[in-house]
Structure formats: C-alpha cells, structure tokens
Amino acid sequence: MTYDYMYTAFAANGVPVKDLIFAVHTDMTLDGDFSDTYVAVCRKNLYILYGVERVVRVEDSRRLVAQYDTHDVVTYPLAELGELKTESLLSTCRLVSSHEGNEQLILLFTLGHQSFVDRLVKVVKNIIAGEEEPMFEIRLEEALFCPKCGHRFPEPERALCPRCADKMSIFFRLLTFFKYYKGKVAACTITMLFITIMQILGPYIGTRMFIDDVLTYDGRFYQMIGMVVLVIIGVRVLATLFQMAYQVVLARTMPWIIYDLQVRIFEAMQRLSVSFYTSKRTGSLMNKVSRDARNIYWFFVDGLPFIVLNLILFIGIFFVMFRLEWRLALICVTIVPFAGIMFYILMQLFQRYHHKMWVVSSQMNNMVSDSVNGQRVIKAFARENEEATRFSASNTRHADAWIGAANLGWTAFPLIYLFLFVGQVAVTAIGAMMVINDEISLGTFLAFLAYLGMLYGPLQFMATVSNWWARCVDAAQRVFEVLDAKAEVEEPKDPVKVDSLKGDIVVKDVWFQYEPALPILKGLSLEVKAGKSLGIVGKTGSGKSTLANLIARLYDPNEGKITIDGINIKRLPLQQLRANIGIVSQDIYLFIGSIADNIRYARPDASIEEVIWAAKMASAHDFITKLPDAYETRVGAGGQDLSGGEKQRISIARTIIQNPKILILDEATAAMDTETEGKIQNALNKLQADRTTISIAHRMSTLKDVDSLAVIRKGKIIETGTHEELMKKKGAYHKLYMIQLEGLKVISMD
Amino acid sequence: MDTFDLGILEIKEAEFYSDSGGFAGLKYKGEDHAHVILRRIMPLRHPFEYISVADHDNKEIGILKNVDDLPSSQREIVKNELDNRYYSPEVLDVVSVQDKLGYVYLELRLKNKKGVEYKKNCAIKDVSRNIRMLSDTSVIIFDVDGNRYIVEDVKRLSRQSLRKLDAYLF
Numbered sequence: 001m002t003y004d005y006m007y008t009a010f011a012a013n014g015v016p017v018k019d020l021i022f023a024v025h026t027d028m029t030l031d032g033d034f035s036d037t038y039v040a041v042c043r044k045n046l047y048i049l050y051g052v053e054r055v056v057r058v059e060d061s062r063r064l065v066a067q068y069d070t071h072d073v074v075t076y077p078l079a080e081l082g083e084l085k086t087e088s089l090l091s092t093c094r095l096v097s098s099h100e101g102n103e104q105l106i107l108l109f110t111l112g113h114q115s116f117v118d119r120l121v122k123v124v125k126n127i128i129a130g131e132e133e134p135m136f137e138i139r140l141e142e143a144l145f146c147p148k149c150g151h152r153f154p155e156p157e158r159a160l161c162p163r164c165a166d167k168m169s170i171f172f173r174l175l176t177f178f179k180y181y182k183g184k185v186a187a188c189t190i191t192m193l194f195i196t197i198m199q200i201l202g203p204y205i206g207t208r209m210f211i212d213d214v215l216t217y218d219g220r221f222y223q224m225i226g227m228v229v230l231v232i233i234g235v236r237v238l239a240t241l242f243q244m245a246y247q248v249v250l251a252r253t254m255p256w257i258i259y260d261l262q263v264r265i266f267e268a269m270q271r272l273s274v275s276f277y278t279s280k281r282t283g284s285l286m287n288k289v290s291r292d293a294r295n296i297y298w299f300f301v302d303g304l305p306f307i308v309l310n311l312i313l314f315i316g317i318f319f320v321m322f323r324l325e326w327r328l329a330l331i332c333v334t335i336v337p338f339a340g341i342m343f344y345i346l347m348q349l350f351q352r353y354h355h356k357m358w359v360v361s362s363q364m365n366n367m368v369s370d371s372v373n374g375q376r377v378i379k380a381f382a383r384e385n386e387e388a389t390r391f392s393a394s395n396t397r398h399a400d401a402w403i404g405a406a407n408l409g410w411t412a413f414p415l416i417y418l419f420l421f422v423g424q425v426a427v428t429a430i431g432a433m434m435v436i437n438d439e440i441s442l443g444t445f446l447a448f449l450a451y452l453g454m455l456y457g458p459l460q461f462m463a464t465v466s467n468w469w470a471r472c473v474d475a476a477q478r479v480f481e482v483l484d485a486k487a488e489v490e491e492p493k494d495p496v497k498v499d500s501l502k503g504d505i506v507v508k509d510v511w512f513q514y515e516p517a518l519p520i521l522k523g524l525s526l527e528v529k530a531g532k533s534l535g536i537v538g539k540t541g542s543g544k545s546t547l548a549n550l551i552a553r554l555y556d557p558n559e560g561k562i563t564i565d566g567i568n569i570k571r572l573p574l575q576q577l578r579a580n581i582g583i584v585s586q587d588i589y590l591f592i593g594s595i596a597d598n599i600r601y602a603r604p605d606a607s608i609e610e611v612i613w614a615a616k617m618a619s620a621h622d623f624i625t626k627l628p629d630a631y632e633t634r635v636g637a638g639g640q641d642l643s644g645g646e647k648q649r650i651s652i653a654r655t656i657i658q659n660p661k662i663l664i665l666d667e668a669t670a671a672m673d674t675e676t677e678g679k680i681q682n683a684l685n686k687l688q689a690d691r692t693t694i695s696i697a698h699r700m701s702t703l704k705d706v707d708s709l710a711v712i713r714k715g716k717i718i719e720t721g722t723h724e725e726l727m728k729k730k731g732a733y734h735k736l737y738m739i740q741l742e743g744l745k746v747i748s749m750d
Numbered sequence: 751m752d753t754f755d756l757g758i759l760e761i762k763e764a765e766f767y768s769d770s771g772g773f774a775g776l777k778y779k780g781e782d783h784a785h786v787i788l789r790r791i792m793p794l795r796h797p798f799e800y801i802s803v804a805d806h807d808n809k810e811i812g813i814l815k816n817v818d819d820l821p822s823s824q825r826e827i828v829k830n831e832l833d834n835r836y837y838s839p840e841v842l843d844v845v846s847v848q849d850k851l852g853y854v855y856l857e858l859r860l861k862n863k864k865g866v867e868y869k870k871n872c873a874i875k876d877v878s879r880n881i882r883m884l885s886d887t888s889v890i891i892f893d894v895d896g897n898r899y900i901v902e903d904v905k906r907l908s909r910q911s912l913r914k915l916d917a918y919l920f
Contacts, residue, residue, distance in 0.1 A: 030772060032834045034860075034868045089835040090793075091898045103785065105772030108834055112895030352917045355849065359878050359918075477850075 006038050006049070009068040015040065015047050015075075022123040024116040026109035028092070036068070039107060039120060043127055046076040048107060076106065078128060084121045086114060088519070093117065170476050174296065177257050184253040191246035192309050198239035200316045203450035206232050208324070212443030250305060258297040261479070265293065268483045274554045291358075292475035299472030307469075310458035317455045324448050325440055328431055332455065335423040339459055342416050346408075353405035354474050360398045367394050420459065427452055489553050495573045501580045502530040502565050503661040503692030505551065510560035512546060520546045522715035523560070530565075530661075533693035535703035537736060538712035544696040545585070547712070548664045551694070552581045564662070582660035584684070586667040588647040592636035595624055598650055599631075602658035614656040618683040620649035645676035652683050663688060665695040669702055677702070700740050709733060759803065759812035766824040774831045776803060776811060783811055788831050794884050801832065833863045838898035841891070842867065844911040847918075854881075854918065856891070858899060872897065881918045889919060 006025075011017045023040035029050055038049040051070040082099025084106070093114045095107035109117060178185050205228070213219035214228050221228060321329040371378065371387050378387050428449060435445045505528045512521040520543045528534040536544050549555050551562055553569055562569050569577055579602075590598050599614055600606040606614075611631065615621040623646055627633045635642060635650075642650070648668065655663070665684060669677040681702060697703055704723070711719040711732045719731050726733035765777040766786075775784045783805045791800040791813065801814040814820075817828050839860040846857040854874045861867045872893035874880050880892040889901040904912055904919070 028837070031864070032830065032837065032862065033864050034839075034862050034866045090837075091896060092834055092837040094834075103771050103773065110837060110895070110897050112893075112897060356917045363878065481853075 005053075005068045009049060009051065009070050010038070010040060010047065013049065013070060013073040015049075015073070016042065019043065021127070022120060024113065024120050026107060026113045026117065028108045028110065030105060030108050032092075032108065035071070037107070037109070039117070041078075041120060041124055041127065044078060046078060046081060046106075046124065048074045048076075050074075078124065081106075081124070084124050086117055086121060088114070095121070170473055170480065173480065174300075174472075174476050177260055180260070181253050181257065184249055187249045188246060188253065188305065189308070191242050191249065192305065193312065194242045195239055195246060196309060196312045196316055198235055198242065199313060199454070200320055201235050202232075202239075203447045203454070204320065205235060207450050208443040208447035210443070211446060212441050216441075216443070246305075254297065254300055257300060258293060261296060262293045265479055265482055272482075274549070292479050295475035296472055296479065299469065303469065303472065306461060310461050314455065314458040317451050317458075321448060321451050321455070324444050324451070325431075325434075328427055328434075328448055331427055331430065332423070332452065335420070336459070339416065339420060342412075342419070343459075346412050346416075349408055349412075350405065351474055353401065353408065357398075357401045357405060358474065360394075360401045364391075364394050364398050367391055424452060489556055489574070491574055492571045494571070496567050496571045497573070498565070498567065498576075501576075501661050503580075504528070504530045504563075504565050505662065505692060505694070506563045506566075507547070507551070508561055508563070510547075510550065510557040510562065512543075512550060512555065512557045514546075514555075519558075520715055521550070521557070524712070524716055525560075526710055526717050526720070528692055528694060530692050531690055532708070533688060533695060533706040535695045535697065535706035535709045536712055537697065537700065537703065537709060537733065540698065542712045543715045544712055545666050548583060548585070548666045548694065548696060551662070551664060552583055553577055579658070580661045581664065582655035582658050582662070582687075583664045583666060584648070584652055584655050584668040584687075585664075588644070588651045590635045590642075590647055590650060593634065594629075594632045595627075595635055595650060596631040598635060599653045600657055601654050606657050610657060611653075614653040615650075617656050617686050618649045618653035619679045620646070620653050620683075623649075643676075645680065648676075648680055649683060652680065652687060656687055661691060663691045663693045665693065665697075667696055667698065669697075669699070700737055711736070757810065757812040759814050761819050764814070764820075764824075766820065766827045768827050774827055778811055786811070788814075788828060788835065790832065790836060793836055794890065797832070797836070798829070801828065836898075837862075838890070838900045839863075839870075841889075841899050841901045841907070843908060844914045845869065847914040849917075860899065872899070877918050881915075883919060889915070 006023070007017045007020075010020070019042035020040045021042055023038055026037045026039060027034065028037065029035045035050050036053045037051075040047045040049070049068075049070060050072040051068050054067050054069060056067045076097070080099060081097045084095060084097050087094050087096055088111075092108055092110055094105055094109075095117055097104050097106050107117070209221070210228055210232075213221045214223065214225060216222065318329065318333075321332065367390065371391065378384060431440070431445045431448060434440045435442055440448075505526075507524060507526045510521050510524045511519055513519040524543065524547065526534070526536075536547070538544050546555075550557055551569070553574065556570065564572065564577070564580075591601065596608070596611050599611045608631075612621060615624055615631075624630055624633070635647075652668075668684060669680050685705065693706070695703055695706055703709065706723075708720065708722055709726055710717045711726070713732065719726055719729065719733050721729065721733075727737065759778065763779045767775050767777065769775050769784060771785075773785045774788065775782065776786045777783070785806045787804040787806075787808060789802040789804065790797055791802055798817040799815065801817060803811045803814055805811055814828070817825055817832075820828060839862045841858050842861050843859040844856060845859055846855075848855040854877050855871065856874065857869065857871050859867065859869050872891075872895075874891065874893055882890050884890050887903045887905060889904060891899040891901070893899070901907065901915070904915070907915070
C-alpha cells in the first residue's frame with residue numbers, strides 16, 4: 001500500500017523516489033511509539049521514514065487532503081545491512097539485520113504488518129543476490145483490505161468484507177431459499193391476499209352498511225336484515241376457508257425450506273477445513289446448526305407470512321379509512337410514524353440482547369460439556385463444589401441476559417401500547433364531535449373506529465415480530481458465516497489426474513503457522529522414496545504432527561511445497577490424495593455405529609471377509625470376537641467402552657481397508673503399555689509393507705525398523721541418516737537416544 | 751519447594767544493559783549474556799513481576815521477581831523491552847462497533863505505554879474467544895492479526911463506550 005504523499009515525503013527528505021522498488025507501511029518507532037512508518041528500498045539503500053499522517057484542509061478550499069509530517073528519516077546502505085530477518089515477539093515483530101556477527105534492530109511493528117515486511121525482506125534479498133527483477137514471484141496482496149470501506153478482511157484468504165454486507169441483503173438472501181418453491185409461495189400469497197380482503201370487508205359490511213343502509217330509514221337495503229346477515233356470514237366463511245387453505249400450503253412449504261437450510265449448513269461444515277473447527281468451539285457449532293436454523297424457521301413460519309399479511313392489511317385499512325373520512329384518517333397517519341420509530345429502536349435493542357443471550361448460552365453449553373468430559377479429573381481432585389460454583393456463575397450471566405431482555409419487553413411494550421391508546425381516544429373524541437355536528441354518519445364513525453382497532457392490530461403485531469426479526473437476522477448472520485466460509489484447503493482448479501500414485505514424497509522449504517507470527521515449521525525439507533520408511537523424531541511441539549497434517553493437506557503450507565511423485569499436492573484432487581494417505585494417529589475417533597461400520601468407514605462396500613481380514617491384520621480380531629455382539633458391537637458416544645489400545649487397533653484396521661500408498665503413523669503407540677504397543681507395532685509392521693511410511697514418534701523403540709531417520713527441532717530438520725550413521729555422528733539423535741536409553745535403564749533398575 | 755531452586759535472579763549480581771544494536775543484554779554473576787529474551791510468566795495479571803530471562807539460545811538464565819527492584823536505568827531497559835514485546839495499547843474509548851456476519855469491527859481510541867493517543871480500526875473474529883474478561887473489570891481484545899488491546903478498567907470507559915462493548919463482555 002503506497003500513497004502519493006508518502007513519495008512526496010520521501011522526496012522532500014532527499015530520497016531518490018524514482019529509484020524505489022518496493023515500499024511498505026508499518027506502525028511503530030523503535031521506542032515502541034505509535035507512528036506511520038514507511039520503509040522503502042532501492043538498489044542501494046533501505047530508507048525508513050518516521051512520521052504521522054494527518055488529514056488537513058486545503059487553504060481557501062473545503063477540500064481535504066492527506067499530509068505526512070516527517071519526524072525522522074533513517075538510511076541504511078544495503079551493502080552494510082547484511083542479512084535481514086523478521087523476528088516474532090508476542091504482539092509485535094522486529095526486523096533485525098546481522099552483519100559480520102553484529103546484530104542490529106532495524107524496525108519494530110505490530111503483527112498485522114509482518115507479511116508486508118517479510119516481502120520487503122525478500123526484495124532486499126533478491127537485490128543483494130543481484131536478481132534482475134527483484135520483485136519476481138512476489139505477489140502484492142492489496143486484497144487484504146476492503147476496497148470499499150478500507151477495513152481489514154477478517155479472513156486473510158477470503159476477500160469478503162462482512163462490514164459492507166447489510167441486514168436487508170441478509171434478509172433478501174434468506175428469501176432466495178424460497179426460489180425452489182415458487183408455486184407454493186405464490187399460492188400462499190394469493191390466499192393471504194384474499195384473507196386480507198375478507199378482513200377489510202368485515203367492518204364495511206358489518207358496521208357501516210348495517211347501520212347506514214339497513215337500519216337507516218332511507219338506506220339502500222332498509223330492513224333487509226336477513227340478506228345482510230347472510231352476506232356477513234358468507235364473508236366470514238370465505239375468510240375461514242382461505243385461512244385454512246393458506247395454513248395447509250404453508251405447512252407443506254416451510255419445513256422443506258428449513259430442511260434445505262439445515263442440509264446446506266451441514267454440507268458447508270463438511271466442506272470446511274480443519275482450521276475452522278479448531279477455531280470454533282463445539283458448543284457454538286452445535287448451536288449454529290440447531291438453534292439458528294430453528295430461529296430462522298420460526299421467523300419464516302410464524303413471522304414473515306404474518307408480516308406480509310399485516311402489511312397488506314395495514315395498507316388496505318388505511319386506504320378504506322381515507323375513503324371513509326380523510327380528516328380522521330390524517331390524525332391516524334400522524335401517530336403511525338412515532339409508533340414506527342419506537343418499534344425500530346426496540347428492534348435494535350432486542351437484537352443486542354439476543355446476541356448476548358446466544359453467546360452466553362453457548363458458553364454455558366461449553367461449560368457443561370467441559371464438565372461432563374472432565375468428570376474423572378473433577379472427582380479425582382474433589383472439585384465438584386467448585387465446578388458447581390463455576391456453573392452457577394455462568395448461569396447467573398445467562399439469567400442476567402434473559403432478565404435484561406425481559407425487562408425491556410415488559411417496560412417498553414406497555415409504554416408503546418399506552419401511546420397508541422391515547423391516539424385512539426383522541427380519534428374517538430374528534431369523530432364523536434363530527435357525528436354530533438352531522439359531518440359524518442354514525443355508521444361511518446363506528447366503521448372507522450372498527451378499522452382503527454384493526455389498524456393497531458398489525459402495529460402491535462410488528463412489536464412482537466420485531467423480536468423474531470432480530471433473532472432471525474442474528475441467526476442468519478451466523479448461518480451465512482458458515483455457508484460463506486471458504487475452505488482454506490481448496491480443490492485444485494486444474495487438477496492433475498493420475499491413475500495411481502507411487503508414493504515419492506518431497507517436502508521442500510515448507511513454512512507453516514497456525515497462529516499469526518508463530519511459525520511451527522520454518523523452512524522444513526525432507527524426502528522419502530516410494531516404498532521406503534522414514535522415522536521422524538523430535539521433542540513435543542517441534543512440528544512433527546504439523547508435518548503429517550500438511551502432507552495429508554488438512555492444512556496448506558504458508559510457503560514452500562510438498563510433492564508426491566513430483567506433483568504438487570495442491571494440484572491433486574483432494575479425494576485422490578486422501579484416499580492414498582492413511583493416517584494412524586494418537587487421537588482415535590470412532591463414530592457412532594458398529595465396529596464393522598467403523599472398520600469399513602473408508603470403503604463402505606468392503607465385504608465381511610475383508611473386514612475380518614483387516615481386523616486380523618490389525619491384531620484386533622481376537623478382542624472383537626470376545627465382545628458380546630462381536631463385530632456388531634456399537635461403539636462411539638454411548639456405545640461399548642473400549643480401551644485405548646483396542647480403539648487404536650480398530651483404527652489401524654480402518655486404515656488397512658483403505659489400502660493407502662502412503663502411511664503416516666503419528667505417535668500411534670504413544671499412549672499404550674508395552675504389551676499393547678508390541679501388538680500394535682506388529683500390526684503396523686504388516687501394514688507398512690510396500691508403502692511409503694512416515695513414522696512420527698518420540699519413543700525411539702518404535703522406530704527401530706525404519707529405513708532412515710530425521711531429527712526435527714524448532715520446525716527444521718537438523719539431522720538425517722540411518723540409525724547407525726546418526727549414532728556415529730554423535731549429534732542430536734545420539735543425544736536423544738542416549739537419554740531414552742538411560743531412562744529405560746533406570747526403569748529396569750526399579 | 752524448599753529444596754527446589756526456582757532460579758530467582760539475585761538483583762545485586764544482575765545488570766541489564768542496552769547494546770549498540772538496540773538489544774537488551776544481562777551481565778549476571780560474571781557472565782555477559784547479549785541479546786536476552788524477556789518473557790512475562792504472568793503476562794496478564796502480573797506484567798512486571800516474575801519475568802523469565804533467557805539467553806540468545808532460549809535457555810533460561812533466571813527469573814526476575816520484580817522489575818521495580820532494579821535501579822531506575824535498568825528498570826527502563828527491561829520495561830521497554832517488555833512493552834515492545836507485549837505491545838498492548840490501552841483502550842480509552844470505543845468509538846464504534848459493528849457486528850457483521852459474525853465479525854466485529856471496532857474503532858478504538860488507544861493509548862500506548864508512552865502515553866501517545868491514536869485511533870485504530872480492527873476486525874475481530876470469533877468474539878467469544880477474542881474479547882475476554884481478564885478480571886471483573888479488565889478486558890483483553892485480540893484482533894485478526896493477533897494484536898492485543900487492553901481495557902484496564904471497564905468502569906473507566908465512557909457510558910457510550912461501555913454500552914457498545916457490553917454485548918461482548920462475558
């Protein structure tokens with residue numbers, strides 16, 4: 001992001017602007033002060049401009065322009081700068097140069113600017129390396145900010161600005177769910193129109209016609225009581241029939257629209273990347289699918305049709321009222337805008353309370369699930385009472401949010417009704433005087449009063465519907481968040497189709513971070529030939545499992561690439577890639593269903609023989625047959641309790657059935673006792689035959705059969721080789737091995 | 751606890767200094783550790799107590815119990831280093847809040863540790879995680895870039911600011 005006035009400021013300070021190649025904006029001084037800092041680079045120097053941007057009025061004009069007040073300019077000759085690198089602190093980063101063993105602090109900035117400064121570092125690197133085009137391969141992501149409002153896009157990979165999407169557009173977008181049900185929606189609207197017409201006809205016939213035409217001496221239908229009564233009954237019967245027809249059509253349409261919505265949310269959730277689930281709590285997700293869809297359902301079933309009905313009724317009544325007596329109608333017109341404003345304010349307040357209630361109830365659900373899952377720990381530490389207190393505090397916040405909403409409802413609504421009542425009394429008084437003065441007939445006056453009563457009906461309805469509307473828009477906002485969320489790991493646009501993969505894996509200079517500025521992998525490279533096995537060792541948190549996640553494309557690397565058989569995995573269809581990669585990890589998840597269903601999860605068409613074969617290969621058959629329902633034992637939530645080792649063997653059988661070319665064993669036996677580990681190791685050895693295997697472990701004993709080993713530390717591979725080579729080298733691997741050996745000796749002495 | 755050495759630094763033996771490259775260093779018990787890394791052990795509740803001091807290779811030299819125990823010139827160096835590392839400007843006012851499709855946009859009037867006031871727009875996703883009450887009165891806000899903003903005492907915010915923020919405080 002560069003600006004004209006910045007160039008002016010650079011030029012004013014003697015910087016040769018036309019030579020500049022690249023510039024970035026950052027936000028701090030070296031002392032940690034806020035500053036509009038510009039860093040620019042040409043082929044000779046790096047310039048840093050400290051100052052403040054201001055908006056000033058042009059003299060003798062109303063025009064506003066941006067101006068830059070320079071505080072300081074620092075110039076670093078590139079030749080003396082040495083190697084540049086960014087270092088992440090906690091919420092800031094710094095640019096450091098190291099030249100002939102001396103390090104110097106060049107720049108301090110907040111996290112949001114890191115990607116820009118990293119790019120600057122690359123440009124400088126390219127210039128020093130003598131590249132003709134130092135900007136080559138550098139992508140300028142102006143798309144980090146919304147071009148319309150200038151605000152940051154909340155999702156870095158997604159150029160969508162939720163700020164520029166308004167509420168009505170959310171509502172209209174919800175209406176698009178109706179497009180598959182045009183016929184039924186048309187039927188609903190027509191019946192609704194007829195109901196309205198019948199309702200409007202009611203007082204005209206029942207009051208005005210009855211008094212002025214039937215009971216008045218010179219009326220058109222004087223004394224024809226029987227006929228008019230029949231007409232009144234007829235209108236009512238018709239209205240009831242239309243009402244019934246309308247309800248039937250509505251009941252047949254709405255559940256399907258909600259069904260569509262729920263299916264679309266669930267499908268969207270399946271499509272999303274793992275990172276979406278790690279950033280949302282489970283309670284909030286469950287709320288999203290069930291409660292939000294239900295709120296939208298109630299709005300569409302009980303809210304929207306009646307809003308439309310009442311709106312038509314409202315306009316219709318006004319039309320008739322003006323026809324009856326325009327002066328009285330005008331008085332009513334003055335009251336309506338006030339009521340409208342009051343309802344609008346109320347709607348805003350309600351939405352805020354509902355959002356709060358939603359978040360609080362979500363938090364309460366999280367706490368309940370936290371407590372249920374952690375019961376063993378709670379009991380072991382005798383913290384039942386404290387947990388109850390914690391829940392009670394959360395429940396209090398929930399109650400407070402409810403009370404807030406209820407208080408608003410109980411105080412605001414009666415006040416609005418009181419205001420409407422005063423209006424009604426005023427119209428009655430003025431109308432009565434007009435009757436006494438013979439300006440209008442008694443029938444017209446009474447019919448007018450009846451219409452006035454009917455007019456306040458829709459208004460009062462709007463008061464309650466404002467609540468629904470608020471709840472619906474709030475729910476819809478969150479639903480669309482899921483529907484719109486872009487999967488971070490996307491299907492390739494031009495996929496490379498290959499019949500089968502061999503399993504040659506190359507990881508080249510891969511950088512990856514889960515959280516901004518906290519890189520886990522820092523330029524990691526490794527290679528595994530097809531059919532060979534590689535053991536990766538390293539301390540907890542060194543990035544071993546992250547590497548497994550990247551190879552399976554559960555996440556995409558920030559930089560660098562991973563290839564299988566020379567093809568970048570980003571260009572392989574996800575289905576094909578994942579069908580060829582089997583992961584056996586420490587986190588075992590069994591779905592609700594039978595053991596057999598779980599084993600054939602990757603290939604539902606696998607035969608019973610194949611399932612038994614896989615279980616035998618995974619050394620799981622023996623324990624499964626001993627269960628009362630054997631292969632049909634229900635597992636998963638609410639099912640049979642299985643030990644960690646048993647679950648692990650089922651998950652290995654699941655991978656055996658999948659028959660992948662590449663196998664990733666991510667601490668598969670870490671939580672097992674030695675005997676179970678032996679059994680599982682045995683199963684894994686069978687599984688590894690003819691497959692490329694990456695085996696991640698912190699226990700060296702599990703890696704004794706691998707072809708080669710790699711030691712990972714702080715996101716980089718620091719040593720590679722066979723066990724013998726690495727032992728001879730007496731480096732990091734040797735050290736880790738000896739520590740574990742010593743540990744084992746101590747255990748055996750005990 | 752009695753026999754376990756926490757590694758609390760002996761203030762008399764310690765001397766923090768700032769080198770020509772702009773980095774903090776520590777001379778301790780005759781050894782010179784250049785380019786030390788300072789980390790808060792309790793960054794939210796005790797920002798200037800229990801500071802872990804590590805050398806360039808990230809190995810802990812010891813724990814500084816209280817920054818205020820240091821002579822003023824050294825205190826300045828340590829505080830500066832910590833303020834820069836844990837840059838978290840104080841929220842003076844919430845100018846505007848907009849909740850759009852589950853993301854919250856805040857326009858904040860901020861004050862950094864040096865007392866400089868400025869305005870900033872920030873986008874926040876997943877508000878229930880990223881706007882957190884630290885105590886009954888203080889709040890921490892994390893934006894999409896990972897920047898932190900602190901409301902030291904919500905009661906000190908103006909009524910309008912508090913009303914805008916209230917829907918997200920739990």
